Amino acid sequence: MQRDAIYIDEIHSSGFTFDDRVASVFSDMINRSVPGYAQTLQMVELLSHQYAQNGSNLYDLGCSLGAATLALRRGSRERQCRVIGIDNSAAMIDRCRQILGHEDIELHCQDILATPIENASVVVLNFVLQFIAIEQRQQLLQAICTGLRPGGILILSEKISFPDPRENRLQIELHEAFKRAHGYSELEISRKRTALEDVLIPEPLSTHHQRLADAGFCSSHTWFQCFNFSSMIAIKSV
Numbered sequence: 001m002q003r004d005a006i007y008i009d010e011i012h013s014s015g016f017t018f019d020d021r022v023a024s025v026f027s028d029m030i031n032r033s034v035p036g037y038a039q040t041l042q043m044v045e046l047l048s049h050q051y052a053q054n055g056s057n058l059y060d061l062g063c064s065l066g067a068a069t070l071a072l073r074r075g076s077r078e079r080q081c082r083v084i085g086i087d088n089s090a091a092m093i094d095r096c097r098q099i100l101g102h103e104d105i106e107l108h109c110q111d112i113l114a115t116p117i118e119n120a121s122v123v124v125l126n127f128v129l130q131f132i133a134i135e136q137r138q139q140l141l142q143a144i145c146t147g148l149r150p151g152g153i154l155i156l157s158e159k160i161s162f163p164d165p166r167e168n169r170l171q172i173e174l175h176e177a178f179k180r181a182h183g184y185s186e187l188e189i190s191r192k193r194t195a196l197e198d199v200l201i202p203e204p205l206s207t208h209h210q211r212l213a214d215a216g217f218c219s220s221h222t223w224f225q226c227f228n229f230s231s232m233i234a235i236k237s238v
C-alpha cells in the first residue's frame with residue numbers, strides 16, 4: 001500500500017479532487033483519516049449478508065477502489081445478486097478494475113446522480129454524500145429509496161458536523177488527534193483541511209435522518225459514531 005504523502009510535498013492551491021495522485025494512495029489515506037473506516041467495511045459485509053435479497057442488485061455508489069464493493073460481494077456470495085460499483089473518477093475506477101478484476105462485480109465510471117437504481121436490496125454510500133452538493137442530496141436519496149425493493153436498505157456513512165459549536169470544535173480536535181496519532185503532521189492536517197473546504201460539506205446527524213425520512217425510508221438508525229464520523233442504516237418498509 002502506497003503511503004499518503006500528498007500534503008507533505010507541496011502546497012495545493014486548488015481544492016481536493018479524486019485524481020490519480022489521490023487514487024494511488026487512497027487506501028492508506030482513508031484508513032489513516034477516517035476513524036472506524038475498517039469497521040464500516042466489516043459491517044457492510046454483515047449487513048449485506050443480512051439484507052441482500054436473492055435476484056436483486058447491490059450498489060456501491062462512489063466506490064473508489066472498491067473496498068465496500070468487495071464487502072457487498074463477500075456478504076452475498078451464496079445469493080444470486082449483481083454487485084455494481086459506480087464512481088465518476090476514472091483514476092479510481094481504473095485502479096478498482098485492477099484490484100477487483102477477478103471478482104464477479106460490475107464497475108462503471110459514471111455520475112451517481114445519473115445512475116438508475118433499480119431492483120436493489122442494499123445500497124451503500126460510504127463517505128460519498130458529503131461530496132454531493134447539498135441541494136442535490138435529497139434527490140439522490142429519493143432515487144435510492146425508489147429503486148430499493150421493500151425491506152431493502154441504504155447504508156450511509158458520513159463525516160458529520162454538530163449543531164453546538166463547542167461540541168463541533170471538540171469533535172474536530174479529536175479527529176485531528178486521530179490523524180496525528182496515525183502519522184500526519186500539523187502541516188499536512190491543515191493543508192488538507194483547506195483543500196477540503198467547500199468540497200466536503202458535513203451536516204448534523206439530525207439533518208441526515210430528516211432527509212432519509214423525507215426520501216421515503218420508514219426508519220433510520222445511527223449504528224456507529226466515532227468523533228465526527230458516523231454510519232447510519234435506513235430501511236424501506238416491507
Ligand SMILES: C[S@@+](CC[C@H](N)C(=O)[O-])C[C@H]1O[C@@H](n2cnc3c(N)ncnc32)[C@H](O)[C@@H]1O
Nearest residue numbers: 018062063064067068087088089111112126127
Ligand atoms: C471518500 S471516497 C469513497 C470511499 C469508498 N466508498 C470506500 O468505502 O472506500 C468518495 C468517492 O466518491 C466519488 N464521487 C464523488 N462524487 C461522485 C459522483 N457525483 N458520482 C460518482 N462518484 C462520485 C469520488 O470520486 C470518490 O472516489
Ligand SMILES: O=C(O)C(=O)C[C@]1(C(=O)O)C=C[C@@H](O)C=C1
Nearest residue numbers: 029030033034127159192196200
Ligand atoms: O481527512 C479528512 O479530514 C477527512 O475528512 C477524511 C476523508 C473523508 O471523510 O472522505 C476526506 C477525503 C478523503 O476522501 C479521505 C478521507
